Amino acid sequence: MRMTARTILAASLASLLASAAHADVTLSILADTNPETVVFLDVLTKAYSEKRPDISFDIENRAGGAEGDNIVKTRLATGEMADIFQYNAGSLFQALKPENTLADLSGLSNAGNISENFKPVVSAADGSVRGVPFGPAMGGGIFYNRKIYAELGLEVPKTWADFIANSEKVKAAGKVGIAQTYGDTWTSQLFVLADYYNVNAAAPSFAKDFTENKAKFATTPAAAKGFERLEQAGKAGLFNADFGAAKFDDGMRMVATGEAAHYPMLTFGIGNVAQNYPDNLGDLGFFAQPGDDAAKNGLTVWMPSALYSPSSAEHGEEAKKFLDWVASKEACELMAKAVPSGPYLIKDCQLPADVPQAVKDMLPYFEAEGGTSPALEFLSPVKGPALEQITVEVGSGIRPASEAAALYDQDVEKQAKQLGLPNW
Template identity: 30%
Template sequence: MKKSISLVATGMIALSVLAGCGNKEEASGGSNGKVKIEFLEYKSEAKGTFSELAKKFEKENPNIDIVVTNPPDSVTVLKTRVAKRDLPDVIGMGGDVSYAEISKAGALKDVSKDSALNDIQPAYIDMLKDISKQDKVYGIPYAANANAVIYNKTIFKELGIEVPTTWEEFIAAAEKVKAAGKIPFYFTFKDAWTALPAYNVLAANTQGDDFFKKLDKGDTKFAEGHKEAAEKLLTLLKYGHKDQNGKAYNDGNVAFAKGESAMYLQGIWAIPEIKKANPNIEVGVFPYPIGDSKVVSGVDLLLAQSSTTEHPKEAKKFIEFLLSDENMKEYLTQQNAFSAKKGIVQEAPELEGLKASFEKGAVVDFPDHYVPTAVALDKQLQVLTQKKDAKQYLKTLDTEWEKVANRK
């Protein structure tokens, strides 16, 4: 990275940290005598939901105030605050490589023996252990998301398209949509991360078992394990629209809601935004018909308590409040997510197409959760969508991965 860019980035982070410090000071206590707990959560779309739940908690606990913070680029802000030991009391983050880094830094409380884990589906606990390469657990898995093909049921009916169950049928469906003069897939690569949902599924179902364990040992490379995924992604791009790299995530949600494409390769978290834009849209989902057709589903949100909080009892009480069946159902309903907790079922009719996969355990973790931030998988994918050079893309991934490995 050029020095000038680095300095700009550092300045932005510094500003974020100052804002974070202000929140921390506010959360540590106040003139009203109440205990203030800062809850930093990384999902911008969930801030409203958590603010509502925080108000509900405060009514039940009048001596505790919850300050919900959701800064831009919240994970970067959190890492900076970890380095400065200026931690929020409660943290809501994804079960990915950032969780691994922050837990190894000693910033999170060990909850391996917390009884709350007894109610969590074991697969999600195992995912946290696999990602962090630790036997201990430093957060309670809360919600799981899934990547799926979101489709417009009305367009499928009009064109007589059945939900595809094989890759060949999937491409045939795209061909049929294209032949009808409509857009098969809407892409939004102006936001680099939006290439990840489709790529995660393609990679997870083609890379083979234990790909990242083998990669760590030097027994394989991206050029081998991710070749098919990269090529299949490029195949899907042929059925997109003009200016795929000029459209952003919000553009895609609105365009799909207005019926501009038959399918949308996004996570199920996009559905609430789509329905906001068009409450009358008939939308459904189905697993990508590739390989074993496993649905990519990982720990989208975990709840962790900082190891340095001055109010551990109050922080734990708030986490327990969020984990209650009633409040978890409220979150799942508003955010269109799946529960990491046993016995809580997502009843949204538009997600019916994924229920069978969850019931039979045909799920696999997000591959990008295992890729270090420094590799910049999303940015590499963005370049792939522009240059459409799979060989160079895979070579770059291997080079960047080796750089990170050599620094360990």
């Protein structure tokens, strides 16, 4: 009887120890509410839980834009950040002081899969990688309605003047020339930010000089043009009547269904149409924001956001294991199949053959030598937080472009000093 009791006790202890070793863990994730983000997290977490039944996920959504930036910074500062969070790469990432706040992911087994073009925009000052790419690279440019273009006999513009002329023709035909959606203030920035390919073509040293406080938006004609173009489009009355209240979802609906001919936006908007207006996906086209010279036509590119884990994560080791898997070809192709809206930045990750028309429109820019330029925020750590409020004022006719450019120069000065950049 004693031997039997000991055997039962030993077996029970072994079972308890095994259970403890494989205790269920719930990883918390904080992410924005963009439709692509929701889809990506859904496919990734479901697939990972199938591989690891002991892991479940608790996903919390946050606001976008400046409000979302404040939420992320506050959570990190107070030690209340989720085990994993999704956030921008580039200048906004640098503002998080990643060497102090984020886990080092350089040692992940799949770290070598991450594109060399992406690593610098999620690397701390010491060169260590702190994030893994989450989604495809994006183009910043102009969605257009292909049906409207066909009906009015319009051609994809290679110059800004041709773009405005097309928009005027659309307005004359009784439709909205350019959709604007200042109910989501961040969307107001596109005419300024997507113009960077044109800035770089005219002033190749601008990013370096801007970072070193040797060049300003207000005093660099090529850089000031983004504000001027936004002002011109607003003054011409090319926007939808409700542009002050309309939101991102409205803009994508308008351009996809033919209420508007154009909507300046990042190409992640393709996912919004695929989810909400799949029957109109083939009517959605895309082109780069044109500049003054048709011979120098190219695309401003945004790196995808990334997934990070804070140094203070409750389940830090399990969070790293999940992020390691996200950096695999398998996980990447799950995302690419779910949202084939652009090139992914994981080695050997393939897009499906049947990509939407707007993606087909974007890929030639990536394939042409010199056809793309990273957005300024990936070439300089300096980006002022008030740009979206300033561009709302310009597009609304409240503030002239020249004054707005000077105001933005003041805005970036605060951030450059906070980052401790030399010469500021």
